[in-house]
Amino acid sequence: MTNILTRPGLKPARPFFSSGPCAKPPGWSADKLAVDSLGRSHRSKIGKQRLNYCIDLMRDALSLPDTHRIGIVPGSDTGAYEMAMWTMLGARPVTALAWESFGEGWVTDAVKQLRIDPVVMRADYGRLPDLGAVDWSHDVLFTWNGTTSGVRVPNGDWIAPDRAGLSFADATSAVFAYDLPWDRIDVATFSWQKVLGGEGAHGVLILGPRAVERLESYTPAWPLPKVFRLVSKGKLAEGVFLGETINTPSMLAVEDAIWSLEWARSLGQGGLIARSDANAAALDRIVEQRDWLGHLAPDPASRSRTSVCLTVAGADEALIKRMAALLEAEGAAYDIAGYRDAPPGLRIWCGATVDTGDIEALGPWLDWAYAQAKHAN
Template sequence: MADSQSAAVDTPNSKPMIRPADPRFSCGPVKKHPGWTWEGLSEAPLSRTHRAGQAVARIKEAIDRTHALLELPEGYHVGILPGSDTGAMEAAMWSLLGQRGVDVFGWDVFGKRWILDARDELPLDDLRIFETPAGQLPDLAQHDGKRDTVFTLNGTAAGVWVPDLDWIDPAREGLTLCDATSAAFAVDIDWSKIDVLTFSWQKCLGGEAQHGMLVMSPRAIERLNSYKPAWPIPGLLQLHSGGKANMAVYEGSTLNTPSLMCVEDYVSSLKWASRIGGLPELVRRSEANFAALDAWVKQSDWLGYLCEDEAARSPVSVTLKFTDPRIAVMDAEAQWALTKRICSLLERENAALDISMHRQSVPGIRIWCGPTIERDDLAALGPWLDWAWREALDAA
């Protein structure tokens, strides 16, 4: 609950009376789950090899709880990889692609990273790229079920998400590779349309960074068993063993040494999610959070959604651009300076931390609405945004 703190001053722009109880609205790493404590990690098998029985059991528990919480279909496998979501996604791309043509849909900082990987690093011979600026969704109807497809489910830095997967061919021959790091555990996912999905612990459930999760369908495992790309695959991205799928990855083995402290932290977040009602409650919390912030955005006269298409507007990583006409005449650097002043004022007041837009996007504000955030804190945030805006604009 938001705590009441009287901070009125004798100026026309008085500070709001209610301050968010927790000011951490960063889009990544995101806020820890409610009730998190260091004591909750006291059972971590520290100073043990990750190959020891207790450590392997804890890693396997993280895998099994992930499978259960995401409500994965039978036959889907979950593995832990190094390098956060980036490592998991690149492992999938390096190990699976190249058998057939590939389509990459990109509109976000990281979606465009997958474009660079496919075009410049692998590089793929038969490649189609569908790319749009931040705030716009590509034409997903260009999807061809005979080809492999790479896409981002929720663009963290662009405020754009894919509202449904109806555009994916249910009888497809190719694989769908989905970067869902800002969507897993916050929105419903149609697993019948997903062959490979990746995410990181630092996103929706507030875990620590460095580790990525890889979800593989039976069709993806079959691709590994029947095909291996001609290009060299770094060991940290290698999903094969002896020319077949390395199934040990999905049983608690890892491609490098994981942090058992981070594993324990992730298990703690999974337990919290199960206690409060599982995936349905996580999605409900995220939807309620977005509704609270959306009510303020709709009445704001200086901020609006970067994504103008309401259907494609992300309800998780809310990305806002300046709409006041006085800002439109400023160049980008001046707008970034204004963003910095707003964020500095809010941090000084401990009202909001780390809400500046991603530097590779456009100037503005980015606010996380995932399930570890409290709705009351988002409701209390709006007046503070207005206060900081007026203060920063007066100083501009």
């Protein structure tokens, strides 16, 4: 182990390992953003053009079929997912899967806010519930990649192709990092601030044809806030999916997302996935070489390749805070403490905007911070 008095010689060039907002893409700088749309109405010709271009770029980067619509909505991923829940749930029974804090948040919304009494299938942090036991006559709520637990569903095979209910995938740490089976996903949500390294506050809502059918054939029993309304006179408000946003977006955030999406397009979906995979593999090697580090998710098949959550031997919340503070003070790693509701540990973002060399350079600094933090205990 690194001597506690000796700092490693090489620092990550970009020590941005936060799980949201995440690292900007390599080469990003604010002066590279287009600015002609700034100071203009989002309803102006240029505003609509840029919003629609952003949607087209997302479709290309995700290889999304024409059957699915894409809308930019308020409230980040949370707003997008709640918009889907509030507008479509209640038509049939609901099953909610929860194995980390955001999944539990959707359970809370369903139980306490919408009062629909869902079937709840839970698992501890680091594990999945029995996906084979899901009843697909129900609408099913789940997170594709649990950002706070480092656990993901291994694939879409467990989603019934002949399902009667709708699949609602919170995919915010999954899109652009996995090859998602869009024929199995009726509703997906995400935000630009994750794998794209974009800005917060805006969410993206993706609707498959079965979700559109639900919206046009079902009216919820509860009132809908204006920012959730996707239907007008019994028909889908198509403008929302053509860049005519429900409320005023930040055109600066849109231009930032466009820059990141153009970067993503230059790599292609395969390139984005390869970068995330290489980063996760580099972090795996770091863990394998240290007996004091482990994965919160023990099964590699369901272990996240973006928000990787690590256990630390003998750690409590105070030790993790000391490690994170030491690394931040040295400019070696920012924002790597685990999520506040998760077991004490580290969380290191391995999405496509991170460079593998920076993950590799992080290992000795983790040794140093762990030794320093334990020595101060």
